[in-house]
Amino acid sequence: MNEPHLSAPPAGPTRTCIATGVEGAPETMIRFVVGPDGEVVPDLARRLPGRGMWVRAERAALERAVEKKLFSRAARAPVKASAELVDRVERLLLERVLADLGRARRAGRAVAGFVKVEQMVGRHQAGLLVVAEDTDGDGLQKLRATGLPLERLGDATALGGIFGREQAVYVAIARDDAGGAFIERISVGAARWRGFRLNGAG
Structure with a gap:
């Protein structure tokens, strides 16, 4: 009898997107940290200090994280994530x-x-x-x-x-x-x- 097909897990370390719950390699996501003023800061180089919060590198996923206040849930504290964050990330990527x-x-x-x-x-x-x-x-x-x-x-x-x-x-x-x-x-x-x-x- 044929064994059921199991998809191979991602090679290397993975992160979980706070908007979709999907795991993926860090290269497929964008890292965010909370700045000193309590504002969510994108960390494209993945070097800023602090606990990272990860979102899939997709506009829809980041829009959902902002609209549903998922950054505050992930940080376990109230944080500021304005609607302009999405456009800012697109600009920073470019x-x-x-x-x-x-x-x-x-x-x-x-x-x-x-x-x-x-x-x-x-x-x-x-x-x-x-x-x-x-x-x-x-x-x-x-x-x-x-x-x-x-x-x-x-x-x-x-x-x-x-x-x-x-x-x-x-x-x-x-x-x-x-x-x-x-x-x-x-x-x-x-x-x-x-x-x-x-x-x-x-």
Whole structure:
């Protein structure tokens, strides 16, 4: 007789989401702590002191935690978690991955502008393509046709700020070398930001 299928438990340490009760790896969640003034503070780097409260990295889960006052229940004390916390977390997630993109640029590992991106791709040096979220058209289709990993991230103004220009629509990051794992950090961060935005209650 066949044994019933049992799903394998997550490898490594897990945390429980205070909004859904679901267990998951810390990388799939966002940690929060209570600040000195009793306000809930997001800790994306998971380094702040204090007892952590964990929420799945999804907008709907965080909205529920705020609306149902689940942070106070988890902290076992009244804490302040305003409705603005959800938008703040989304902004911080974007800022975090943009900061990684900025580090790649300063290290000489990222270029902006379709011509420069196309040149890096043609030299087989590109490992990741980043395109402004609101972009469409022939340029995007050409980059998709390369088969390289492609992330949609922020808008043209946000990307442009990284490269000291008003706008940037297309960005390429060189293949990672011993100098740093930029591609992994940027792709994971972009997926985390996008996943948070897409998994909303609305």
